[in-house]
Amino acid sequence: MRAAWANIHLDALAHNLAVLKQHAGGARILAILKANAYGHGLARIASELHGVDAIGVARLNEALALRNAGIVKPIVLLEGFFSADELPIFAASGLQPVIHSQYQLAQLEQAQGLAQPLRVWLKVDTGMHRLGVAPDQAVACYRRLQACANVQGEPILMSHFASADAPDAAQNNNQNRVLADIQRQLAAPVSFSNSAALLAKVAQHDDWFRPGLALYGVSPFAQHTGADYNLRAVMSLQASVISVRDVAAGEGVGYGAAWQTERDTKVGIIAIGYGDGYPRLAPAGTPVWINGRCYPLKGRVSMDMLSVDLGVDSQVQVGDTAQLWGEHLAVELIAEKVGTIAYELLCNVAHRVALEYN
Ligand SMILES: Cc1ncc(COP(=O)(O)O)c(C=O)c1O
Structure with missing residues (x-):
């Protein structure tokens, strides 16, 4: 993995x-x-x-x-x-x-x-x-x-x-x-x-x-994505789901227990964090794409990991691939959620993130 x-x-x-x-x-x-x-x-x-x-x-x-x-x-x-x-x-x-x-x-x-x-x-x-x-x-x-x-x-x-x-x-x-x-x-x-x-x-x-x-x-224009100009995302930033755990309602997840689970749920831990260039200030609800649907980021982004709320019925498994932005999830959208521009997110991808050309 x-x-x-x-x-x-x-x-x-x-x-x-x-x-x-x-x-x-x-x-x-x-x-x-x-x-x-x-x-x-x-x-x-x-x-x-x-x-x-x-x-x-x-x-x-x-x-x-x-x-x-x-x-x-x-x-x-x-x-x-x-x-x-x-x-x-x-x-x-x-x-x-x-x-x-x-x-x-x-x-x-x-x-x-x-x-x-x-x-x-x-x-x-x-x-x-x-x-x-x-x-x-x-x-x-x-x-x-x-x-x-x-x-x-x-x-x-x-x-x-x-x-x-x-x-x-x-x-x-x-x-x-x-x-x-x-x-x-x-x-x-x-x-x-x-x-x-x-x-x-x-x-x-x-x-x-x-x-x-x-x-x-x-797209260089706010409220638009590259697709609006017939452009295609070149980078897809991805990471593995390295843990899926059941967490009961009312528990705190991650640093500072910043996310208090509202209900029993499954928490997916994804192996990417601000040490990889994913923005630490991404707010709760920022989408993460896994297996064809988006899940909300919850809690604080750590250096090497972040957590998403998978919901109690989720089929997501350890080893699945999450997309943080790319062909399925516009980096422009993530930038808007974070309150920055796509330029900054792209430039900040850290050296330890392997670039795989295909
Ligand atoms: C002088 C100059 N020209 C062109 C560009 C390319 O701009 P953009 O990425 O918005 O196309 C830049 C980038 O900031 C620039 O500084």
């Missing part, structure tokens, strides 16, 4: 990519694989994504892990380099930094002896106010990159929506307007859209789309 594992459905991944490519028309895809490919396993997911044009990560160690795994596709670092001493590594490994701040531009201009010039992306702050150069400096920064000997080819102009998951938000129009104004002054390729913006067609134009979440079959 296994404890906790995650099935990673590669056919669903391929399906989702095909769906997103249809949305993208002929534009290119920069697939976002940061945070261990949203918990799905960085190198393996990268090696399956033959159909994408480039891979985006957040950290240098993620990029180098991909190169070490033999991934030769272009790799974009969404936050660029953090200090100038990383630049020789970018050059040696053919990594593409996003330049989001003046300090990076200056360091790139001053770098000497790089093994090769870098392809770069220039991020403009069109209104999210997280990263990006100010709009009124964008054209000048772009021209400096074009003139920089350490830069190869045309820089790609990039921005990020703050509210793409609310497609009607006025902020989207404002951000579109700011980028369009810059585009009028530069004949530059553009990348604006994440999953939500791609699915809801929020941007006016993209040469490069940047989907993350939707690739994994998950």
